[in-house]
Amino acid sequence: MEPTTKKPLAASNIPRPSLLPARSGVGKKRTAHVAQLEEEHVLPPSKRAARGEKTVTAKVPAGKSKTVAVKHPPPTRNVVSTRKQSSTVAASGSKAKTQTLKGNEKRPMAGKSSINSKKLQSCEGRMDVEVLDKLEKLSSRMSKLEAEKAESKHTDDMHQEGEKFHNILEQLSETRRLLTESEHNLELAKMSKASLQRAYNDAETNLTGACQEISTLKLNVSQMVTNATVAHSQLEAMKLSRDKELQESQCKSERIADLEKEIEKLRSSLLQCHKEIRENESTRRKLHNTIQELKGNIRVFCRMRPLLHCELNNSALDGSTASTDTTSICCTSVGSQPVIKGDRGSFLIEFPDKEKECRKISIHFSPHKVDGHTSKRSTRTQQYEFEFDRVFGPDCSQEAVFSEISQLVQSALDGYNVCIFAYGQTGSGKTYTMEGPVNADEHTQGMIPRALQQVFTSSRDLNEKGWVYKMEASFIEIYNETLHDLLCCWEKGPET
Numbered sequence: 001m002e003p004t005t006k007k008p009l010a011a012s013n014i015p016r017p018s019l020l021p022a023r024s025g026v027g028k029k030r031t032a033h034v035a036q037l038e039e040e041h042v043l044p045p046s047k048r049a050a051r052g053e054k055t056v057t058a059k060v061p062a063g064k065s066k067t068v069a070v071k072h073p074p075p076t077r078n079v080v081s082t083r084k085q086s087s088t089v090a091a092s093g094s095k096a097k098t099q100t101l102k103g104n105e106k107r108p109m110a111g112k113s114s115i116n117s118k119k120l121q122s123c124e125g126r127m128d129v130e131v132l133d134k135l136e137k138l139s140s141r142m143s144k145l146e147a148e149k150a151e152s153k154h155t156d157d158m159h160q161e162g163e164k165f166h167n168i169l170e171q172l173s174e175t176r177r178l179l180t181e182s183e184h185n186l187e188l189a190k191m192s193k194a195s196l197q198r199a200y201n202d203a204e205t206n207l208t209g210a211c212q213e214i215s216t217l218k219l220n221v222s223q224m225v226t227n228a229t230v231a232h233s234q235l236e237a238m239k240l241s242r243d244k245e246l247q248e249s250q251c252k253s254e255r256i257a258d259l260e261k262e263i264e265k266l267r268s269s270l271l272q273c274h275k276e277i278r279e280n281e282s283t284r285r286k287l288h289n290t291i292q293e294l295k296g297n298i299r300v301f302c303r304m305r306p307l308l309h310c311e312l313n314n315s316a317l318d319g320s321t322a323s324t325d326t327t328s329i330c331c332t333s334v335g336s337q338p339v340i341k342g343d344r345g346s347f348l349i350e351f352p353d354k355e356k357e358c359r360k361i362s363i364h365f366s367p368h369k370v371d372g373h374t375s376k377r378s379t380r381t382q383q384y385e386f387e388f389d390r391v392f393g394p395d396c397s398q399e400a401v402f403s404e405i406s407q408l409v410q411s412a413l414d415g416y417n418v419c420i421f422a423y424g425q426t427g428s429g430k431t432y433t434m435e436g437p438v439n440a441d442e443h444t445q446g447m448i449p450r451a452l453q454q455v456f457t458s459s460r461d462l463n464e465k466g467w468v469y470k471m472e473a474s475f476i477e478i479y480n481e482t483l484h485d486l487l488c489c490w491e492k493g494p495e496t
């Protein structure tokens with residue numbers, strides 16, 4: 001067992017307290033004794049002291065060790081009392097020794113032991129004296145040691161207190177270091193807490209926004225759910241409607257199939273009809289041409305225009321006359337019959353077959369008798385009758401005139417050459433008949449626009465029947481026996 005040594009200080013800068021004096025030589029000596037004693041005994045010295053026991057090991061020459069238990073009094077007892085006690089102990093120890101020695105030997109016979117016992121008693125008396133001397137020396141030495149121990153006890157206590165204080169200072173220094181670290185950690189924790197607080201505030205703001213957004217989204221979702229419900233109901237209704245329409249469509253498909261069969265039949269019959277129509281058309285053309293030929297390839301129509309307002313005003317209203325280059329005439333009417341009065345007599349124009357064929361015109365001329373300065377109606381009337389292919393009176397409309405012209409237009413559409421021209425004196429109504437008045441409408445338009453309408457309308461109808469038409473037009477005027485192309489450029493002047 002090593003002697004007790006001081007532990008080195010953890011912090012060398014910590015001053016040693018003044019309560020810890022340097023170890024004296026006595027203290028070191030005592031410590032060596034105590035250490036030796038503690039090394040020789042099993043129990044620690046403090047416990048043995050508490051029990052009042054002290055164990056001493058003595059070396060014997062034979063190399064054997066003998067252990068003797070010694071009860072010694074406290075250090076304050078005097079030597080006498082110590083010796084008594086030691087004697088008592090030695091006596092008891094002698095008995096114990098004797099018993100121990102006898103324990104290792106054979107027990108002698110009872111009859112032969114009287115001489116031997118005397119020798120033994122004398123020998124034991126010498127050994128007891130020696131032992132007692134040794135014990136007395138040991139006891140005195142123990143007393144000194146106890147005194148030294150008592151003196152060094154206070155120093156040890158102070159040393160222990162110093163060590164405790166040193167340990168406390170070390171703990172305090174460690175605590176300060178830990179406190180500094182804790183403060184540093186606290187600062188870091190505060191900074192972390194501040195950043196966490198900012199993050200928490202940001203997160204809270206974001207959470208508030210997210211909550212608002214969630215509420216908005218919830219409203220939208222509810223609205224969408226409502227819309228979806230409505231759409232679903234509409235979809236269901238549409239499905240029902242679709243199923244119904246599918247059934248109807250199926251019925252219609254069947255009906256369409258039947259109709260297609262009928263259409264196919266009708267197509268074949270239509271083709272047959274078209275064929276018949278073309279044949280009939282050819283027949284009609286031939287018959288129409290025959291009729292036109294029978295009517296005459298050259299036909300002359302006579303149209304008498306009504307009296308103009310100026311001509312009527314010159315008649316019977318004021319008795320005045322209208323002068324011309326050749327004669328002075330006065331126009332009036334008898335019913336619907338125009339009466340033309342001139343210097344030589346009066347003309348009464350009649351239409352004798354007006355209610356039938358309208359082919360005749362009759363002119364009654366009554367010449368005047370020249371008697372001095374007065375003129376009187378002649379009693380002898382001259383009658384002139386003319387017959388045309390058709391006569392149109394003053395009350396005939398443009399439509400009535402075109403009813404005859406249209407047959408010739410149809411001949412032109414059938415492929416025959418047709419020429420229609422107007423002939424008459426100035427102011428007789430050629431332009432009116434052929435073109436119409438200046439502001440013509442559908443009732444008053446003349447023969448040319450009506451013929452063109454018939455040409456294009458009939459060509460469209462006949463196109464559907466398989467006929468193809470190619471149109472060419474020219475506009476020519478005959479003036480003073482000279483041909484003038486009215487569609488030609490007039491900058492070059494009229495060409496012959």
Ligand SMILES: Nc1ncnc2c1ncn2[C@@H]1O[C@H](COP(=O)(O)OP(=O)(O)OP(=O)(O)O)[C@@H](O)[C@H]1O
Nearest residue numbers: 304305306424425426427428429430431432433437
């Ligand atoms: N059927 C009619 N009904 C009513 N007015 C007519 C009719 N025919 C001709 N007139 C009128 O008579 C006048 C002369 O007619 P128009 O100009 O057609 O004669 P014209 O023969 O063409 O003369 P010109 O040879 O000088 O050109 C015009 O004012 C016209 O409006």
